Amino acid sequence: MSKKKNIVVPGFKFGAVKAGVKYKGRLDVGLILSDKPCQVAGVFTKNQVVAPSVVISKKRVNNGIAQAVLVNSGNANTCVGKRGLDDVKECTKSLAQITGLSVTNILMNSTGVIGEPLPANKIILSLPFLIQNARPGGLADFSKAIITTDTRPKLFSRTLEFGKKKVTIAATAKGAGMIMPNMATMLVYILTDADITGPIKSMLTAAVDDTFNALTIDGDTSTSDTVLLIASGASGVKISGKGANSNKFQAALNDICRELTEMIATDGEGATKMFKIVAEGAKTKAEADKIARRVANSPLVKTAFHAGDPNWGRIMMAVGSAGVNLDQNKIDVSFESKKGKEISVVKNGAISATYSENQAEKILSGTDFTVRINLGRGKAARTIYTCDFSAEYVKINAEYRT
Amino acid sequence: MSKKKNIVVPGFKFGAVKAGVKYKGRLDVGLILSDKPCQVAGVFTKNQVVAPSVVISKKRVNNGIAQAVLVNSGNANTCVGKRGLDDVKECTKSLAQITGLSVTNILMNSTGVIGEPLPANKIILSLPFLIQNARPGGLADFSKAIITTDTRPKLFSRTLEFGKKKVTIAATAKGAGMIMPNMATMLVYILTDADITGPIKSMLTAAVDDTFNALTIDGDTSTSDTVLLIASGASGVKISGKGANSNKFQAALNDICRELTEMIATDGEGATKMFKIVAEGAKTKAEADKIARRVANSPLVKTAFHAGDPNWGRIMMAVGSAGVNLDQNKIDVSFESKKGKEISVVKNGAISATYSENQAEKILSGTDFTVRINLGRGKAARTIYTCDFSAEYVKINAEYRT
Numbered sequence: 001m002s003k004k005k006n007i008v009v010p011g012f013k014f015g016a017v018k019a020g021v022k023y024k025g026r027l028d029v030g031l032i033l034s035d036k037p038c039q040v041a042g043v044f045t046k047n048q049v050v051a052p053s054v055v056i057s058k059k060r061v062n063n064g065i066a067q068a069v070l071v072n073s074g075n076a077n078t079c080v081g082k083r084g085l086d087d088v089k090e091c092t093k094s095l096a097q098i099t100g101l102s103v104t105n106i107l108m109n110s111t112g113v114i115g116e117p118l119p120a121n122k123i124i125l126s127l128p129f130l131i132q133n134a135r136p137g138g139l140a141d142f143s144k145a146i147i148t149t150d151t152r153p154k155l156f157s158r159t160l161e162f163g164k165k166k167v168t169i170a171a172t173a174k175g176a177g178m179i180m181p182n183m184a185t186m187l188v189y190i191l192t193d194a195d196i197t198g199p200i201k202s203m204l205t206a207a208v209d210d211t212f213n214a215l216t217i218d219g220d221t222s223t224s225d226t227v228l229l230i231a232s233g234a235s236g237v238k239i240s241g242k243g244a245n246s247n248k249f250q251a252a253l254n255d256i257c258r259e260l261t262e263m264i265a266t267d268g269e270g271a272t273k274m275f276k277i278v279a280e281g282a283k284t285k286a287e288a289d290k291i292a293r294r295v296a297n298s299p300l301v302k303t304a305f306h307a308g309d310p311n312w313g314r315i316m317m318a319v320g321s322a323g324v325n326l327d328q329n330k331i332d333v334s335f336e337s338k339k340g341k342e343i344s345v346v347k348n349g350a351i352s353a354t355y356s357e358n359q360a361e362k363i364l365s366g367t368d369f370t371v372r373i374n375l376g377r378g379k380a381a382r383t384i385y386t387c388d389f390s391a392e393y394v395k396i397n398a399e400y401r402t
Numbered sequence: 403m404s405k406k407k408n409i410v411v412p413g414f415k416f417g418a419v420k421a422g423v424k425y426k427g428r429l430d431v432g433l434i435l436s437d438k439p440c441q442v443a444g445v446f447t448k449n450q451v452v453a454p455s456v457v458i459s460k461k462r463v464n465n466g467i468a469q470a471v472l473v474n475s476g477n478a479n480t481c482v483g484k485r486g487l488d489d490v491k492e493c494t495k496s497l498a499q500i501t502g503l504s505v506t507n508i509l510m511n512s513t514g515v516i517g518e519p520l521p522a523n524k525i526i527l528s529l530p531f532l533i534q535n536a537r538p539g540g541l542a543d544f545s546k547a548i549i550t551t552d553t554r555p556k557l558f559s560r561t562l563e564f565g566k567k568k569v570t571i572a573a574t575a576k577g578a579g580m581i582m583p584n585m586a587t588m589l590v591y592i593l594t595d596a597d598i599t600g601p602i603k604s605m606l607t608a609a610v611d612d613t614f615n616a617l618t619i620d621g622d623t624s625t626s627d628t629v630l631l632i633a634s635g636a637s638g639v640k641i642s643g644k645g646a647n648s649n650k651f652q653a654a655l656n657d658i659c660r661e662l663t664e665m666i667a668t669d670g671e672g673a674t675k676m677f678k679i680v681a682e683g684a685k686t687k688a689e690a691d692k693i694a695r696r697v698a699n700s701p702l703v704k705t706a707f708h709a710g711d712p713n714w715g716r717i718m719m720a721v722g723s724a725g726v727n728l729d730q731n732k733i734d735v736s737f738e739s740k741k742g743k744e745i746s747v748v749k750n751g752a753i754s755a756t757y758s759e760n761q762a763e764k765i766l767s768g769t770d771f772t773v774r775i776n777l778g779r780g781k782a783a784r785t786i787y788t789c790d791f792s793a794e795y796v797k798i799n800a801e802y803r804t
Contacts, residue, residue: 313516
């Protein structure tokens with residue numbers, strides 16, 4: 001695995017410019033451009049209030065082919081009436097004209113404030129420089145152009161060997177706030193030079209389900225959530241959807257999605273620590289999801305953990321209010337440090353005989369730990385990724401627009 | 403209506419003492435004592451992790467008769483294993499011995515930190531003085547003994563005339579945090595001298611559904627939620643469940659519950675303003691509830707309103723993610739001040755032509771306003787009572803236990 005900045009994925013170029021969409025002097029329009037039409041799969045927000053760019057991109061992704069993705073930050077182009085759709089069409093049509101690509105092979109995403117008209121002219125006027133500026137080593141700049149309240153760009157890549165051939169998978173994400181994806185996350189672009197001849201959509205869905213769909217910062221679901229997997233095929237390695245090659249590729253895809261999910265949780269708005277809530281011993285995965293998500297979204301749990309306070313009573317309160325019929329006397333809770341040290345906190349619904357408040361505080365003082373909740377009623381489990389809740393979150397979101 | 407402190411409800415006495423349950427020097431054990439056995443109805447938390455005092459009181463309320471309620475704050479006596487039930491039995495048995503009442507007519511509630519053993523001996527030793535101290539005018543002191551992070555006691559009463567006879571209804575509540583009741587709220591005691599010969603439980607349920615069950619501070623559901631309606635019959639006025647008398651009593655009961663609900667929302671942990679989210683034009687009340695509750699629980703909406711920022715895009719985001727299939731182009735949103743001035747904010751899913759940011763900011767700068775969301779797909783409506791989300795909430799809850 002590599003976190004180095006100069007990532008190259010054969011077949012792709014990346015551009016980024018300062019178009020002044022919302023603020024001056026920051027990269028805010030980015031471009032992914034492929035030499036040739038690529039295989040593509042996408043998952044998108046299920047929010048019923050949805051960005052026009054999602055509506056159009058979703059339709060175009062259904063063709064299975066994409067060659068460019070245009071992204072702006074600073075404005076979500078959402079809830080602006082019919083002009084929202086027109087602006088997406090106008091921006092992508094202009095890009096098609098300059099590049100000679102088919103407009104149906106161009107996708108677009110917008111992220112930022114909801115309800116303000118998109119300054120489409122600024123984006124269109126930035127296109128010539130954006131294309132001129134696009135280069136194979138430009139992914140790091142692209143990842144800067146798509147962020148909003150994120151404190152840092154999120155970038156990850158991995159190279160796999162298939163015999164003498166190499167396949168690169170690289171990905172970038174934006175997160176920060178309004179993050180509890182339902183089928184996707186804010187914006188994620190996964191790029192590879194593999195030649196995915198098998199079911200690219202099901203490979204993406206498999207990876208997303210346990211990663212981006214298991215992430216919550218604040219329980220609020222964005223109107224722009226999009227994850228795209230784009231494959232140029234430039235490596236010449238075929239991924240057919242079955243067999244050893246396919247398994248290897250899927251495993252790497254899962255890893256990348258999990259790494260980015262942890263990066264987004266770590267960089268949640270105002271977050272000082274990332275933690276995982278694991279619900280296990282559940283009857284079904286859906287039941288485990290309800291429990292783990294309820295605990296991960298509880299303001300009382302998130303504020304206690306912010307203070308490093310092992311206030312496990314709040315965990316029990318949240319578990320009990322998740323809408324699952326439970327026997328509270330079968331519930332066990334443990335805390336686990338990043339290094340794997342695990343201590344028993346709750347046993348059979350009450351404080352564990354071996355519980356040590358000092359040890360618990362030590363684990364919660366870390367910036368990365370796991371809370372394990374065993375319901376004692378089955379074998380299903382689910383992990384949810386989240387972060388603490390700080391006064392800084394309130395500050396960021398009470399000042400974001402004004 | 404009356405907010406005066408010296409409230410008397412014929413047939414009842416109230417006591418309060420400083421027992422040192424958690425802190426020294428504050429009233430923390432309270433007692434409601436009736437001259438005779440009373441009619442009683444209760445609704446209780448649906449949290450699957452539940453306080454032993456709720457388990458026992460729920461069972462005893464089912465008999466329809468109660469004569470005393472013992473309440474402690476500072477300790478929820480929850481998730482403490484089998485000793486939790488023993489402690490409730492021990493406390494109420496001791497009270498029965500001193501007073502000569504039947505133990506099955508004694509209810510108990512505990513509110514405070516979860517997971518610490520109840521200092522039952524402190525409560526038991528306080529009983530003689532508590533009983534000695536009980537008096538008809540003691541409701542104000544009782545209301546102080548039951549609060550935790552509330553900044554003020556919550557007390558309300560009303561006198562109704564039935565011919566030449568008078569009926570008093572008085573009520574007190576505690577709220578503050580861990581408040582999104584499911585069938586009840588934290589602790590509410592409604593006392594009357596009416597003689598309720600009709601279905602007391604259905605009268606209470608009718609009042610609670612649109613008031614305490616429509617309240618959320620932080621989306622977290624307590625393990626101790628309890629609402630009790632206790633009727634001494636001392637007025638000699640019969641409320642049979644049908645007819646004009648019954649309608650008049652039910653209307654007053656609804657009013658009292660709504661007033662207390664607003665008081666609890668206003669005094670939510672860290673709250674600086676109370677507001678109502680009204681979802682209307684829905685197909686069903688359940689659908690309207692989902693929408694209004696989702697908006698009321700959105701951290702992004704609550705932090706924007708804390709800043710007085712009319713960030714209506716976040717309202718649209720929350721509406722769209724409530725799990726209801728909607729046509730976003732039919733959604734209207736308006737803001738209404740306490741004095742009834744209403745301005746259109748969103749029309750058909752986009753900004754209203756008559757929208758004025760200045761007017762919107764003026765309404766949101768108030769400490770009491772209403773957000774109206776019309777879904778344009780039916781006639782059902784639901785009002786949810788809530789408050790803003792401040793850095794102070796984080797501070798209170800990151801410091802509560804430590």
